[in-house]
Amino acid sequence: KLKIHDIFIRNIFPTKRPVKLGGHLGNNFTIIIRNIEDLKIDNQKVKKLLEFLSRFGFPNYFGVQRFGKYRPNSHFVGRLLLEGEYKRAFNEYVLSTYSTEPDTSRIAREDLRSDGDLQKAYEKFPKHLMYERNMISFLMSNSGDYQGAIDTLTKDLKRLLISSFQSYLFNKMVTMRVKKGISLFQPTKGDVIGILDDNYQNITRIKYIYGGFYDEFLRKALEQNRASIVLPIIGKETNLDDFPLMKAIFKEVVKIEGINETIFKKHSVKEGGFKGSVRALTIKPVGLEMMDFTDDELHPGKKKIKIEFSIQKGSYATMLIREIIK
Numbered sequence: 001k002l003k004i005h006d007i008f009i010r011n012i013f014p015t016k017r018p019v020k021l022g023g024h025l026g027n028n029f030t031i032i033i034r035n036i037e038d039l040k041i042d043n044q045k046v047k048k049l050l051e052f053l054s055r056f057g058f059p060n061y062f063g064v065q066r067f068g069k070y071r072p073n074s075h076f077v078g079r080l081l082l083e084g085e086y087k088r089a090f091n092e093y094v095l096s097t098y099s100t101e102p103d104t105s106r107i108a109r110e111d112l113r114s115d116g117d118l119q120k121a122y123e124k125f126p127k128h129l130m131y132e133r134n135m136i137s138f139l140m141s142n143s144g145d146y147q148g149a150i151d152t153l154t155k156d157l158k159r160l161l162i163s164s165f166q167s168y169l170f171n172k173m174v175t176m177r178v179k180k181g182i183s184l185f186q187p188t189k190g191d192v193i194g195i196l197d198d199n200y201q202n203i204t205r206i207k208y209i210y211g212g213f214y215d216e217f218l219r220k221a222l223e224q225n226r227a228s229i230v231l232p233i234i235g236k237e238t239n240l241d242d243f244p245l246m247k248a249i250f251k252e253v254v255k256i257e258g259i260n261e262t263i264f265k266k267h268s269v270k271e272g273g274f275k276g277s278v279r280a281l282t283i284k285p286v287g288l289e290m291m292d293f294t295d296d297e298l299h300p301g302k303k304k305i306k307i308e309f310s311i312q313k314g315s316y317a318t319m320l321i322r323e324i325i326k
Contacts, residue, residue, distance in 0.1 A: 235276025
């Protein structure tokens with residue numbers, strides 16, 4: 001028997017493949033947005049906005065939780081790992097403090113940064129910070145070996161840190177595209193259009209560069225939700241020549257960030273994967289609907305909105321909510 005709180009299963013049918021983690025199509029959400037005080041917001045304006053988001057979608061950014069909810073620095077640590085800057089990676093992971101983390105953790109980090117006493121830090125760091133404690137313990141026995149300290153991290157964690165840096169670069173490219181006034185919703189010459197499969201709307205290997213013989217076909221495919229504008233997730237095997245428009249934008253991003261364009265091709269990338277892939281520039285919610293627009297009982301004099309929608313796995317509901325409340 002399967003017993004999981006708040007889980008229901010329907011449409012059960014036989015399949016050739018077993019159910020695995022990440023094998024789902026997407027996620028369904030019911031969300032209440034509270035404490036709305038703008039008197040100019042009414043039922044019709046909200047419906048109009050939801051209709052626009054349903055038709056055109058929203059930027060497919062990676063959400064802040066991808067980079068760390070309380071310590072949003074996983075992408076920076078991942079970059080330092082790729083650059084072979086192990087001492088700086090240790091300092092960022094162990095010593096840097098953020099106002100959003102618990103006081104006990106923050107104080108322990110501040111003390112170690114101040115006095116450098118590893119023994120005292122090992123005793124003071126909270127037990128749940130096991131990765132930090134493991135690195136500190138390693139340095140107590142292997143003074144100055146920061147690469148060895150970093151290697152005490154699990155392979156899965158190091159993969160997560162590096163992939164979060166890939167996500168960071170993707171977000172930066174989307175933002176740069178917007179700053180340049182290039183549409184998120186209409187293809188531009190040099191864009192890459194990925195054809196979607198019929199069953200799950202996943203991006204297939206079939207891709208075209210917009211600005212040629214197939215443009216009319218590609219525009220229709222985009223309108224019919226049979227295709228998406230895609231951007232590269234930069235990795236070891238990414239060929240930027242395959243992305244004419246985004247190649248120039250990527251070069252501008254790495255110049256501003258001070259990143260070597262070949263960062264993923266360096267020998268320091270020991271962990272498997274990171275070949276590179278693609279991700280849709282925008283994502284369209286399915287079944288986006290306003291369920292309720294009424295007085296907020298928790299905030300007298302304010303309004304609340306209740307919405308329901310589904311989005312594909314890998315996309316972030318927080319990014320849709322941001323588009324609604326901004």
